Amino acid sequence: DVVLTQTPPTLSATIGQSVSISCRSSQSLLDSDGDTYLNWLLQRPGQSPQLLIYSVSNLESGVPNRFSGSGSETDFTLKISGVEAEDLGVYYCMQVIHAPLTFGSGTKLEIK
Amino acid sequence: EVQLVESGGGLVQTGRSMKLSCAASGFTFSNYGMAWVRQAPTKGLEWVATISYDGSSTYYRDSVKGRLTISRDNAKSTLYLQMNSLRSEDTATYYCTREVRRYTTDYYYYFDYWGQGVMVTVSS
Numbered sequence: 001d002v003v004l005t006q007t008p009p010t011l012s013a014t015i016g017q018s019v020s021i022s023c024r025s026s027q028s029l030l031d032s033d034g035d036t037y038l039n040w041l042l043q044r045p046g047q048s049p050q051l052l053i054y055s056v057s058n059l060e061s062g063v064p065n066r067f068s069g070s071g072s073e074t075d076f077t078l079k080i081s082g083v084e085a086e087d088l089g090v091y092y093c094m095q096v097i098h099a100p101l102t103f104g105s106g107t108k109l110e111i112k
Numbered sequence: 113e114v115q116l117v118e119s120g121g122g123l124v125q126t127g128r129s130m131k132l133s134c135a136a137s138g139f140t141f142s143n144y145g146m147a148w149v150r151q152a153p154t155k156g157l158e159w160v161a162t163i164s165y166d167g168s169s170t171y172y173r174d175s176v177k178g179r180l181t182i183s184r185d186n187a188k189s190t191l192y193l194q195m196n197s198l199r200s201e202d203t204a205t206y207y208c209t210r211e212v213r214r215y216t217t218d219y220y221y222y223f224d225y226w227g228q229g230v231m232v233t234v235s236s
Contacts, residue, residue, distance in 0.1 A: 033219065034218075035218050035219045035220075037221055039222045039223075041157075043157075048207055048226040048227060048228055048229050049149075049157065049207070049209075049226050050226065051222055051223065051224050054220055054221075054222035054224075055218065055220050055221075055222070058220065060222075060224065090156075092156065092157055094157075094223075096221045096222065097221075099171065100159055100173040100174070101159040101162075102159065103156055103157040103158070103159070104156075105156050106156050106157075
């Protein structure tokens, strides 16, 4: 199975601070057609996951543009430019190119 | 408004069966693949199974093959997960989620809507 390693496991930020989360894959997530299948989700406390970003850098409709994604093949980053209180929760990366589909272990964002 | 509402969870004994349902509304259910993703207490997310838009193709993680069966009824806009021979490690919140496969100049694949989840507890 593809292993997605997220760092850091926990992140503490003040309102307005910019933060980054890393997701490293044990296999390339780039397919032969040049598409890369890495998505980011946020699970707020007590809620179900919500999609933030798909295919590395595409912002899902309704998601604030302070969220951005970048990366290629095996190394990916989610950046939040100016954390807001509503951003607390656990962030997961997810690969959808190799079976079985797998998730990272999560990064918990706490607000100071 | 897209809605996915799971039901059918609860407490079940080891080795017994349970069937989860996910009622979909707000979109044309028969146009989308669907999936189940679970989350054990205090743990991360784990993909369980996916079914194609017409039910002709199904995919499972190895640990549930032969025990869990994903199915759908497009006339009722409902997704199911039949769970047999349940084990303690199946204890989790189960989410149904909508699969999107979209092609423009690039190919996109993601899960955009998630239900609120239903808890399944397997205990002896």
